[in-house]
Amino acid sequence: MMDTGHKRIFKVVGTRPPRPDGIDKVTGRAQYGADVSAPGMLTGRILRSPHAHAEIVSIDTSAAEALPGVKAVVTSKDFVFQDDDFFRDVQENCMATAKALYDGHAVAAVAAVSPEVAKAALKLIKVTYKQLPHVTDVDLAMRPDAPVVQDGRSLETVPAGMSANVTHHSEFGHGDLASGFAKADVIVERSFTTAATHQGYIEPHACLAAMNADGRADLWCCTQGQYNVRTLCAALLGLEASQLRVTASEIGGGFGGKTTVFIEPVALALSRKSGKPVKIVMTRDEVFKATGPTVTSSIDVKIGMTRDGRITAGEAHLRYSGGAFPSGTVDMGGQAAFAAYDLAAVRTFGWNALTNRPKEAAYRAPGAPQAIYAVESVIDELCQNLNLDPLDTRLKNAAKKGTLSSYGPTFDDIGLIATLEAAKKHPHYTAPLAAGVGRGLSAGFWFNFGGNTCVTMNINTDGTVSVTEGNPDIGGSRASISMMAAEELGVPYDKIRTIIADTASLGHNDVTDGSRVTFAVGLATIKAAQDAIAKMCARAAKLWGIDAEAVEWVDGAAVPAGPNAGKFPPMSLAEIAAVSFQTGGPIAGHHEFHADGAGVSFGVHLCDVAVDRETGATKVLRYTVFQDAGRAVHPAYVEGQMQGGAVQGIGWALNEEYIYGADGRLQNAGFLDYRVPVASDLPPIDTVILEIPNPGHPYGVRGVGETPIVPPLAALSNAVSRAVGVRMQSLPMSPPRILAAVMAHDAKV
Amino acid sequence: MVAVTLWGSLRVFTNGRASVEIEARNFKELLDGLVAAYPGLRPQIERGVSMALNGRIYKEAWFTEIRPDSEVVLMPYMQGG
Amino acid sequence: MKSIHISTKVNGDAMEFVCAPDESLLDVLRNRLGLTGAKEGCGTGDCGACSVTLNGRLVCACLVLGAEVDGAEIGTVEGIATDGVLHPLQQAFIDHAALQCGICTPGILVAAKSLLDRNPDPTDTELRYWLAGNLCRCTGYDKIIAAVQDAAQKMRAA
Structure with a gap:
């Protein structure tokens, strides 16, 4: 049974203690992926296709192998053939076999005694390519005459007669669209596009692999999930999971992009072949070209509304491309598109098409920002057309407990209305707008996940507690896990140290994704604490000579439960721990489970922008984020998620995009030309945390990491559209795009 | 019997029905029952599905109990970032 | 290419190293002097993760050659705290x-x-x-x- 914690008074949860990794990170001591090294280590480097699409006719590695200092060269032949589509796609993305599918696709790799020799060796590998026609645009890729990226990859969900690039189709929703639209006073139908963007973590992928001839291997890498790295690498190299120990380094940002493998299997293969440790560190150019950006999308949305602002029907057609490999991300977009609204008639139709782009990787709430951008843009235009307040209109249509969601289930307790109301009464919403300034808002949604989780908690004899968990800490989770352990055990936060285990030291944990860690690892930590508490109560009972059931845990100590249990002074955790060897041995708590009940999350973003009509440049003047966190365990870190996600969304809305040339090659594979937001681009990002407890967690915690990237796209687009008087329909709204829209509009007037 | 709501694109495999009745007491029996009654659903179920039970989403838990009056919605296998 | 011998001061301590003529100060700090606090995020001076001071001037260590720092004073993140006390x-x-x-x-x-x-x-x-x-x-x-x-x-x- 869940104690929903609604009335619980917290002592630690909700405070802002310093993070345990803080000193390491401000002094330069923290060890990230590229910071580890091993004696005798070689440098690994990867040769990549210069073509968007090409048949690999032959690869001649003999000259590279002959170069002094080269210790190993590998190609796709050095990996185990995979029967399963999922594993084969991961492997094919790490090292191409028959075809190079995008500019930057890996085709071979070398390990050498120095970076210089490795670089020289790459130049000696002779790859004979036969260039093939390419396609990088999702709409063009869906045309029947489009160049085929991969044949035979369409799922049974795709109707016959479509381009072989179309791999997946899905449809969600309920109700009768035709009668819904018939009830509308106004219908707006618009098409939108969004560019692929990169997660843009500042730390390039890096790993160090050491593999022996007997198949035993160690791998250090920056990853969001060391267990998943183990699963994938073990399959690709033909290893047993027990023989491959993966240790996650500190991670320099991931945002979803470090949930799979790129260089890790290659480093292992090079190490196996050379018999020496091999380190591979990607360059920034490689990160952009060959690791996961988001999908690129093209979306049509049609929404009907009554004069008083009730949505009568909503329909969306989503065309996503996850690059050169099949992707199901459009399912997430189709389910999320209208999730914020209580609708009688709603339907989304999703398609995924292959293009000659790198394989998509997750990026915070994958698939949702694009779909919700399109829907929230049309709602804003309807509000403009009908002269309605955009917040009141969203409140009028907002999903709440009991609403049949657009993706199927009926909502339990959700915080959307409270979040919208918080935005409405915030001073930002009613602050006067200067001439030429536009104000935009958008709601956003994400599902949040739980997943497979293990936690071990050791009660040390000095009264301190060691928590071992298995999820790399991206946003301060070691602090929040320690806080929940402290809360449940009733001991001070600084008595606890939480560490992240390697794959051999703790059972499987799913990847740090889906906003799952504070929710699921937190839940497992609470249960592990309860397990340890039960054991400590039993030890106290033994010492007191009473039944274990007659002991309860209050404020960090065992106490007799009621007057009949006998009169004994409370026995603290430290006192029980000090005699644990004499009372039955070491004390530890464990919990292993698959966490469900994560609880969805809603956010509302509000922004003011000024647009320079001469240059098309947008300045964000004010930005406020409202989000339901369920329960903010460490409010400063929750705010950090909200601010960071919002700014990534601002970058997506205003500037970031993958730009391909006519030759299908990526034109802006570097931070200078890709241009993520910098400090001088931005105003303060204000935050308002709502706490509508998640019934699926004892403290009410909801995941918070992904939702914040969802609303900025439409919030910015709506603000810019209102500022310039033109409805923007394409992201990013870079200066040339805004200028073109303004000039087209001015020419008409 | 449990009424299971399917997402739209699965209807081609259930003779056009958006909701089907399956004899099942848990998630595993539900999946087995769906495949037995509608073999066209097998590839999707093998790729992975989630189940929303009274509004709460379960990714894999086979032995999650389902009651006859439960609201059961099949969903694609969830992925996040 | 013949390596170059360099004498410099890093965070106030005299240090010597040899490096290739085309080796960046960042690679020298990280790979030869064991100071991995400065990070390589791009290698092209766009991200600032390798920021250090060179004779008091803020620079990207990835854009400076190791060979350039003979006789110079370099400041890195490892030198910001003094005697174990955080700045x-x-x-x-x-x-x-x-x-x-x-x-x-x-x-x-x-x-x-x-x-x-x-x-x-x-x-x-x-x-x-x-x-x-x-x-x-x-x-x-x-x-x-x-x-x-x-x-x-x-x-x-x-």
């Missing part, structure tokens, strides 16, 4: 949750200290423009600005 900037970054993943933190600390050494009382705008060469992808910069201003205020009061 007010370092403490403020922890107190204000101004770091998440922390990969940009060394560069931002070096850059922010370099600003406060010149201008102990910057405006938010001055600070945002000074730090415009240091990318952070986690925080949205909000808490970084708050942390630097708090540290600046404490340093002025000290």
